Amino acid sequence: MRKIIKILGTGCPKCKTTTALVQEVVQEKNIDAEIIKIEDIMKIMEYNVLSTPALVIDEQITIKGRVPSKKEIIALLTE
Amino acid sequence: MFDWIQRIADWFVFDLLQLEKGQHLAEALNFFIYDTTKILLLLFVIIFLMGVINSYFPIDKVRNFLSRNKLYGFEYLMASLFGVVTPFCSCSSVPLFIGFVKGGIPLGVTFAFLITSPLVNEVAIGLFIGLFGLKITAIYVVSGICLGTISGFILQKMNLERFLTPWVKEVLAKAQKEQDRFVVEEQSFQQRLPIIWAEVVTILKGVVPYVIVGIAIGGLMHGYIPEGFFEQYMSKDNLFAVPIATLLAVPMYSNASGILPVVQVLVAKGIPIGTAIAFMMAVVGLSLPEAMLLKKVMTLKLIGIFFGVVGLCIIFSGYLFNLIL
Numbered sequence: 001m002r003k004i005i006k007i008l009g010t011g012c013p014k015c016k017t018t019t020a021l022v023q024e025v026v027q028e029k030n031i032d033a034e035i036i037k038i039e040d041i042m043k044i045m046e047y048n049v050l051s052t053p054a055l056v057i058d059e060q061i062t063i064k065g066r067v068p069s070k071k072e073i074i075a076l077l078t079e
Numbered sequence: 080m081f082d083w084i085q086r087i088a089d090w091f092v093f094d095l096l097q098l099e100k101g102q103h104l105a106e107a108l109n110f111f112i113y114d115t116t117k118i119l120l121l122l123f124v125i126i127f128l129m130g131v132i133n134s135y136f137p138i139d140k141v142r143n144f145l146s147r148n149k150l151y152g153f154e155y156l157m158a159s160l161f162g163v164v165t166p167f168c169s170c171s172s173v174p175l176f177i178g179f180v181k182g183g184i185p186l187g188v189t190f191a192f193l194i195t196s197p198l199v200n201e202v203a204i205g206l207f208i209g210l211f212g213l214k215i216t217a218i219y220v221v222s223g224i225c226l227g228t229i230s231g232f233i234l235q236k237m238n239l240e241r242f243l244t245p246w247v248k249e250v251l252a253k254a255q256k257e258q259d260r261f262v263v264e265e266q267s268f269q270q271r272l273p274i275i276w277a278e279v280v281t282i283l284k285g286v287v288p289y290v291i292v293g294i295a296i297g298g299l300m301h302g303y304i305p306e307g308f309f310e311q312y313m314s315k316d317n318l319f320a321v322p323i324a325t326l327l328a329v330p331m332y333s334n335a336s337g338i339l340p341v342v343q344v345l346v347a348k349g350i351p352i353g354t355a356i357a358f359m360m361a362v363v364g365l366s367l368p369e370a371m372l373l374k375k376v377m378t379l380k381l382i383g384i385f386f387g388v389v390g391l392c393i394i395f396s397g398y399l400f401n402l403i404l
Binding site: 010041042044066067069 | 137139168170171178179181246250273278281372375
């Protein structure tokens with residue numbers, strides 16, 4: 001099933017790093033996924049996160065407030 | 080406590096490099112090695128400790144605590160204290176602001192948090208202990224907390240809700256004591272450790288270059304500027320010194336970790352400590368990039384009032400420290 005991955009962040013360096021990491025993992029592991037970067041603060045607040053970046057996979061908030069490690073992303077996406 | 084680092088620095092400069100004691104270069108290099116080692120070590124310890132606290136007490140818990148409990152006036156102090164243990168990233172300031180307001184937390188209390196969080200952070204504390212010792216660090220931390228509490232209280236009394244941007248007002252109108260189903264993450268310390276560790280490494284990587292450059296510049300100045308050099312220009316009696324120092328500090332945000340080591344040398348060479356503390360608080364606490372981000376939720380007028388009140392409180396504490404220290 002195609003995964004929908006959303007990265008919430010207002011455009012700070014941490015959010016960019018997270019996006020790049022997710023893209024890397026998706027490519028390397030050949031995961032069928034759509035990556036959406038959400039920068040609009042009103043949309044971000046719909047997820048009720050207090051700290052960015054936040055990683056949302058299939059509408060589930062998984063990690064927030066920090067840049068996840070590549071290992072974590074792989075684990076989250078391949079489980 | 081740090082004698083052993085001094086011994087390493089002495090050994091390296093005087094024994095290994097065979098430089099002569101009393102020489103400018105030798106003294107500067109010795110100071111540089113001693114300071115860098117000591118400060119990096121302290122930074123590491125403090126960032127790690129804060130990381131542990133934060134892992135068990137994340138921002139969501141803070142929000143829920145503040146919006147759930149009636150604190151009878153202590154909420155400003157509590158918000159300020161929470162600000163100390165929460166690492167602050169200016170890019171999170173907007174979601175944080177909205178999240179607090181949405182949870183029904185008063186504007187002034189939110190401000191108290193927003194002021195203290197960047198002002199008293201793990202990097203600043205680590206640098207302060209290393210550069211100025213425990214007493215000055217304690218003064219800085221306590222006054223940072225008071226500053227957040229008092230400014231938050233003043234800002235609340237000014238009824239600033241009307242200066243929020245329209246869509247935030249809407250959020251405010253719909254604000255409820257909303258409680259998210261906050262999932263308590265039951266993780267063991269072993270599970271948390273790699274995450275905390277990764278944060279420590281990221282933060283250190285970000286500040287270390289600035290710290291080293293700052294200490295290097297400080298080391299050079301330390302060796303070449305005569306003792307008491309600044310006393311003639313910036314004595315305690317100079318009434319303009321504190322406000323000027325505060326204003327000068329605002330644009331220097333991005334290099335806070337590099338600027339503190341230089342300020343330490345300036346203090347050693349005769350700049351009054353109150354003036355220096357005001358300068359450092361303004362460097363760390365009033366940042367232009369943060370102001371730009373806040374434009375999404377506040378009108379320029381409100382940002383001006385916010386910075387103005389905090390700036391005035393900083394100037395006031397500068398004068399106060401010059402009087403009592």
